[in-house]
Amino acid sequence: MKERLQQHIRRALQSCFSQGQLHSGHCPDFTVEVPAHVEHGDFSTNVAMLLAREEKQAPRKVAEALVAALGQGDGLWNRVEIAGPGFINFFLTPRCWFGVLDEVVRQGRSYGCGQQGAGRKVQVEFVSANPTGPLHIGHGRGAATGDAVASVLQAAGYQVQREYYINDAGNQMDTLGRSLYLRYRELLGEDIAFPQDCYQGVYIKDLAREVLERDGERLLELPEKQAIRHFAEYGGGRIRNGIEEDLQAFGVGFDNWYSEQGLYDRGEVEAGIALLKERGLTYEQEGALWLRTSDYGDDKDRVLVRSNGATTYFASDVAYHKEKFERGFDLVVDVWGADHHGYVPRMKAMLAGLGRNPEDLQIILVQLVNLLRDGQQVAMSTRSGEFVTLREVIDEVGRDACRFFFLMRRSDSQLDFDLELAKKQSNENPVYYVQYAHARICSINRNARDQGLQPPELGQVDVDRLTLDEELALAKALDRYPETVAGAARHFEPHRIVFYLQDLAARFHSYYNKERVLSEDPETSRARLYLVNCVRTVLQNALLLLGVSAPETM
Structure with a gap:
């Protein structure tokens, strides 16, 4: 409109x-x-x-x-x-508002989609958890956010690739290998003083037991460094498989899994550092190599190579993002935990130094989730082992509730996840309330068919029969949906879709509770059926953008 x-x-x-x-x-x-x-x-x-x-x-x-x-x-x-x-x-005029109904019926599943992206290539990289332990619910919020952002961008006309960056290089993999190796020796009867800086979770003992059952005691014969590398490779592979399975259960898939170690193996990190040197963006001080990020808005310069010759995480991030744009992406979106907020200026500065518009990189920060059990917050720490996995939450409340709840707030705001609320089969539960609106309309359709009344086809109704304020309000809400999707894409904010769904469902439930859709007048019934089926279409379209199902019965 x-x-x-x-x-x-x-x-x-x-x-x-x-x-x-x-x-x-x-x-x-x-x-x-x-x-x-x-x-x-x-x-x-x-x-x-x-x-x-x-x-x-x-x-x-x-x-x-x-x-x-x-x-x-x-x-x-x-x-x-x-x-x-x-x-x-x-x-x-009311008649012009009700014209949106024909647009919804005409476009069907495409209603709400636009062309603001004009086919531009976008990569959305998200989750990217270290393969050192199972996904926890903080990762789940990032997964739901990244997947919904990708879907919204696709709906807005972008070509989107979803990517998972596997942090399979660096100290965390050595720590994983050492943790497994020590638990393995412990299982063989050694008295081990298990270090606090190793991974403490029960899953470490389970993986060590798998290795023992597969390889027996022969790994004790290996030099310690070689044994630790063996355990790191085995543990990293098994944990990555578990991550993939958990994400699949969560309805999240990736077009590409990208290895950090591969950057080093192909010489990409060295090439990235060499390019920065060539452009005069680096300098040496106290034996370390620094990048002049402060020249481009960062609060201080950053180390690329330490004085001992070891590259920093920032060096591999430079190489990774340089390579992303070399793959032809016009826009790169990273979904990071909020604890990485300090990284944003240095990444933007790095891009500016390479001659790229810093706005071509958009970083979405995701706050942690407060998981409540009986009013008590559950601590989550992969080192201590006291954490609730994403899979446990999915199994307890279901995929739909899990994804919907993660998306109910701006990603950079704190989120309390009420497990008991998420399981309720009542209107108190936000996802149930929205899905029930869809299921109710499906029930109306079944009742209509039992009465010999089929949902009308395109334009085959008299919209002048829709005279109620609630009906006009529903039409206006339907008209807002394409703009809502466009705004969510423009600002990388899928929670806007959640807010829209809650508003549309509330308007429908209010209408349903006040008026009979299937009235005694056939033409009024047909017009109302036309209206509520447009509501059903938009509810379904919006839910699917969030990766949430639109059930026909509940």
């Missing part, structure tokens, strides 16, 4: 320019927004105030010329008013 109004306003501007009421010939970048107060109409535009200075007229004078040129708008509005300093307010 906004787009239609924008077209009318642009035509009115051109008419005013050609007829001489306005003289600048300039069409400003005006907005059409929903006013804060319903008495100000359905939409309002600031175009007159933006033009006033160039026209050297009062905004209301410019608005008067535009309103005269707008005319009746082909029946799009009942009236147009000038308010305040020069806002133009539009009061649309």
